[in-house]
Amino acid sequence: MNDSQPIETATTSIQMPSGAPDAKTRRYDRQLRLWAASGQAALESARILVIPATATTTSILKNLVLPGLGHFTLMDNKVVTGADAGNNFFLDGFKSIGKFRAQEAVNGLMEMNDGVEGVADVRNIQEVLETDKGWLKTFDVVVAHNVDSVILDDLAALLWPDTHLVVVNSAGFLADFSIHYREHQVIESHAETSPSLRIDQAFPALLEYAMSLPLDTMDITDHAHIPYPVILVRALEEWRREREQVSGPSSGRGVPRTTAERKAFKERIRAMMRKFDEENFEEAEAQAFKCWTPTVIPSEVRELFNLHLSSTSSSTTFSSLVSALSQFSQNNPASPQYTSGLLPLTPSLPDMKSSTEEYVKLQKLYRAQSDKEKQVFKEYLSRAQVDVNDATIDQFLKNSHALKVLKGREWKEINPGAKELLAGKLSTHTKETATHLALAAIRKLRAKSVIPSLEHVSSPNDTAMTDILDKDKLKDLLTAEAKSFLPPGVELPEAEWPVASEVIKMITKQYIPISAGNAASSANDQLGICVVDLVETWTGIL
């Protein structure tokens, strides 16, 4: 469980110099610990459009208004019915009946956070699609819930690819949703993997320091405080030198490989102990695998190099950063012995058994090397002639081992999806696919102004899928799986589905939203749709 981040990065820009935070920082404290001031700023400048004012969309909006979204427009031309008033917490009960849904819901939502701008728009979306196309494209995100397929098709085509359309379909206990984008770049992915300490490819100052310690003669207390990376670098270097003496000069990169070699290496560390209870050596032994876990560029990051070299949009900040990273990985003069195959060193160290003095000393070594490598990186970056500020560079370098570039899909590709792809998914993800298909059928019916009922869903004549599957098979499928929708017109008052979190991830460009896979990967078998079933209580990704 490590999805929080160091608070110094979370609050630096909005924290008061005296220490104690201001009222706004205190109000948002629990989320700033997740997405920091940078994520908060992105959220506060985001504009989103939501269509129409259902129980589901107002719940989604609630979860965006509370954390401080910049602006939302809620579009709905209908008036509140008794059913709406009974089902939507943000309407004012029976008092709202007969008034505009959008206006009543905006009133209820705005009570929660006066830092948010909320506007009710009582126009019909169909009309707006004809008369106000440009305005629709001014939003960062558009959320559409149970909108019929004809309108959706037009809306999706208009918004692609710059405004992210989130399509939510729900019926009773079931729902699916997807986010439409071409590519989504994430620097702060909050991955749980930590960057390499480069034990196997120690930089000169670290190697020199490790080799300079008079292990056998130094003060016994100091000996018990040598941090484990230093012990490992020393042990590995001695192991390599001994091996060279036996088998002649080598690249100097060898590491213990066989089980026997590794066992012997751990014994070597143990033998370096001068007292039986030196915890730092015990820790070194436990961390010995770091000697034979090669420092490499994660494959996902390597794939990005190719993706961005071939892409035409190399003038963006992100592409320039990736390009500089790629050049760095080919030639890093700041690490003379290991010039290629490395990402820039990050200065942060995990905690380890050590005295304060030794720990701070090691931290300084890492920081100094990291600064040198940052200079090399900046040198490469300067060739791109793109102006990037230092904070962005630091953030990028800190996360360079966990960069993510996702690909999404266009609405027409997944409504309901390519025949072959769906056929495959039906055998591997039966429940998810059946739910998705049945929801697509309901959408189709809605476009024909047929109020979906159980009968309609289970008779496939009128659905979007008749050309995908043979009738009998589809009928069986829908009877067995999709009938469990219960009446498809039903909207559970509590259903939010995990939509707001995904919108936040898209807006903040932090954490990883649902996707159709990695942009650099050639695999093309994912639709990028999240399916939720609240009868059996599961979620799945198609």
Next chain:
Amino acid sequence: MTDVQTNHDWEGRYYHIDQILDAPGPRTDEGFMAGDGVKDFLRKQSKILVIGAGGLGCEILANLALTGFKDIHVIDMDTIDISNLNRQFLFRPKDVGKSKAIVAAEFIMNRVPGVKVTPYFGKIQDKDDEYYLQFNLVICGLDSVEARRWINATLVNLVDPENPESLKPLIDGGTEGFKGQARVILPTITSCYECSLDMLNKPTAFPICTIANTPRLPEHCIEWASVLEWPRVHGDKKMDTDNPDDITWLYTVAAGRAKEFKIEGVTWSLTQGVVKNIIPAIASTNAIIAASCCNEAFKIATSSAAYLNNYFMLIGIEGIYSYTFEHEKKSNCPVCGGDSVSLSISREMTLEELIDLLTERQDIQIKNPSLSTPTKQLYLRAPPQLEEATRPNMFKKVSELVPDPDGGEVTVTAGTLPFSLSIDLSFT
């Protein structure tokens, strides 16, 4: 009248919910009484208890009210803090300092007419068995492990095999950042909260010698300020982690120490985070977990569909990953199992070391325990006379304290938990 009407019910009010309740669906339970029977039970007879009116609690209360539960009770001992407002949507800035339970109850009753929410501003431990017996269902939205263990054990103890009404389903939700879980516990039938104690993350604990002598991280400096410096400077005065002045004092002291040791990164926020053990929390995760909890409550109360068996885990950091599984009952669960826990310790181990072990073990985690054998008191925390009388045992070897030199049964109790743990001790 066949329909369930109150003065507040308007036409179409339950249009959505009634479609689920009017006719059985393919996944409804056999016992489902479609129509008026189930509506009457839900809206007129059922009584539900919500524990916690915080991030999950606010969501749970709103959902329950809209789905048609009309007699809801809520317990919360906390008052509203400004940092609650980013997710606890029943509260406004003017409510800061007031009781969460009371403000939440008023808000719901105002917004959803005809629903009665009875708040209790206090601790769950204040209430007795009779109180808990009045409910059909209990939903927990808590952030405390201790409180969950307490209510879980209390509900397990309530079960009387002769009386099916005494079995109160417990629905438990929890969140942390983009992660969360919801589960259904049928006391004595399914695995209980105690059965899964070892699934919890181990809390970060810094060794006292690191804090005192070799600080390396900003957290070490903060712990030094709060654990060592505060009592040294302030004596018996209790630290109030909700008081910004106390946090500022700790921050200043910790920052001073960090400077002395050349450690970077002590901030006011980090200080507050460490001393209060702050868990990040957002509305969207709470909403989906609360929705899941209430959905289970609705399904259990109405039999309109099968309920969760029995654990749903959601991880939203990388895409949306979830895992639904049946957590298995533990036969040696101290709360719902019959068997005792076997523990093999060294003959040299002192009673104090055994107590440390019990505190640290993931599947036990009993803080400040008292220990006894069937015939002898080994160490008792209270009353003071007995504590004093048994204190010297702390430094003696357990193998010399227990009557049987080969080990045997040791009973462990803690004031905060309404159950005892039976350990089958042996020596190596």
